[in-house]
Amino acid sequence: MSSTSSKVVDIHTHMYPPAYVELLESRKAIPLIRRFPGVKDPRYVILPAEAEALDKITSGSDTAPTNLPGRPITTHFSSLAQKLHFMDTHGIDISVISLANPWLDFVASESAGETAKSINTAFSEMCASAPGRLFFFATLPLTAPPETLVAAIGHIKGLKYCRGVILGTSGLGKGLDDASLVPVYRALAANRLTIFLHPHYGLPSEVWGPRATEEYGHVLPLALGFPMETTIAVARMFLAGVFDAVPELRMLLAHSGGTLPFLAGRIESCVAHDGHLVREGRVGPGRRTIWQVLKEQVYLDAVIYSEVGLKAAIDASGVDRLMFGTDHPFFPPLNSDEQGEWESMTWNKQAVSKALGADSEGARAVMGGNAVEVLRLYEEEQQAGDEA
């Protein structure tokens, strides 16, 4: 294996462990997983339109569906051997795996704590079975009562391969600028657990217009809704003062920050020119800017599929804060073998080479060096233990 500094690390890569698949198979409302007789892979149904199609099949009013609803849950989603095969095929030394959206957002309050514990234990065991190759971001039981949430942080901070948590944008139901989340942010920061912020809900579907559902596939919600959701969530945290309140908070933002690097200048201008904020004295010398947040408290993944965006992300946060990722197992190749090379890997890798030069020091940092340093991807890691 290559030296630490030239390791390739994938920090944006998802797994659905068997316990999560079973949970989704037991559900009657979306999100759910359904098996069909004679069809190899079960289907994962998450969108309302897909649920309607499923109802027609279940009720017998659609007896010969041309396309099964949802997306196939292939072995890429649930098999550790397949994950390791993907890594080997693409020269990835280490993966920091995480549960995919929508995590445990739909789980009832009373069972969320136990469910999170079983999922996080499953991730922990997966990592232990491939020592040195896998670390993970844990899942929080956000629908559970506060004491359960605190206990969950207590559990994950003791897990040897856990380096943070994956978090959606809904928080406890009111978004990430909810003041009730500040103690959670403090506990995570005190235990050096990085938040991997990931979108799921996108934007209200009306913004895509009347032609989207029939004609544009999933392009608009995925290509625009996802990064815009992330941007809005971080901007709300910024305006709420979360980054000031918890200076040790560290967040890794999916999809290179959504659109934050591109819009940071406009955010600063709108803050500085807002009569309401200026009158309230929230704008003035010494206040933390969004640029400071980008350079001091935020890391960005490099899942952006072009050097144009990647350069802007590097300009905004610094080459030492970008981390390569693939988004595997999403976006499988449609015109080639799923066991071969994925464009989601090659496009993002090419963007790094084009932006920084192939095999340059910067490219090596983005491809893995930063992740090893920032997330402490060493076997011998000692947990923070009793700091929180």
Added chain:
Amino acid sequence: MSSTSSKVVDIHTHMYPPAYVELLESRKAIPLIRRFPGVKDPRYVILPAEAEALDKITSGSDTAPTNLPGRPITTHFSSLAQKLHFMDTHGIDISVISLANPWLDFVASESAGETAKSINTAFSEMCASAPGRLFFFATLPLTAPPETLVAAIGHIKGLKYCRGVILGTSGLGKGLDDASLVPVYRALAANRLTIFLHPHYGLPSEVWGPRATEEYGHVLPLALGFPMETTIAVARMFLAGVFDAVPELRMLLAHSGGTLPFLAGRIESCVAHDGHLVREGRVGPGRRTIWQVLKEQVYLDAVIYSEVGLKAAIDASGVDRLMFGTDHPFFPPLNSDEQGEWESMTWNKQAVSKALGADSEGARAVMGGNAVEVLRLYEEEQQAGDEA
């Protein structure tokens, strides 16, 4: 005056001519302009929350408002002398003025044609009164019947200083990917009238969360909602095939394309990986990519307030497709004299210098050279006349 190539041109700068102010003063529902006794500037009320505050004052239930609702319509909005003063203060040689949002979106169908004609005539006369200093983007009566809309294009194509139209994202009510708009795009393209695409509606307010209205001023809708709205509108046009259907269409996108340069890579990846689009054969060799649209059919203004975003815009579209703008009279300085220097000018100008080098060839192109060439900002311009 300096040579053509080093002229400074502001292509994003708004005016409310007296006819438009009178129209807004006559209205009882938002958007409206209201005068208050003893208060110098009338107030422009556009948001539902501002309308509620206005109702309380009008009904007498709020007799001592601490803040008048809406924003002051200073002379910066309606006075040509003030516009010229702003230009002189900031070294702007030429301004391409346009009506500000929401244009004529609220005007009844039967009067929209006449209203547009009077507004466009007023702009035309303003430009003629300061020859060589002013050109304009006209306003279309989008709520009018189709024949009125066609007649309006016939009117504006004969106006000496008109170089295009300013357009919001609602189109005829169904967005800019509405197939009914294709003939309008064709007529504009045939007359070399550039579309200046500008946001107004932002995103549904629920995305800003429960704290936004009270605590975050107008930052989120303006800083994020505006550019996201623009991005969504262009992506919908792209997916609808508008740029293929009208290859001569030219669009100038406000705020450096919203977030399009940053998200273009993700858009391409989502298109290439969309099972629905691939099955329909809409994805394959030879299709026009969003990168081609950015480099061949789109221009971007440089109203982005930072070199990080500006560089990405240049990387995406080319240094010959960026055009400086100020967004005057919006975002006035809050801590200094409105007759002096505006940060909206200096921040955007500094971004150009930092991205391209002060006084470099590229900087001169972005600061004005591109606009002079692309929009034909010459006194002696011959109109296309009977081309359409």
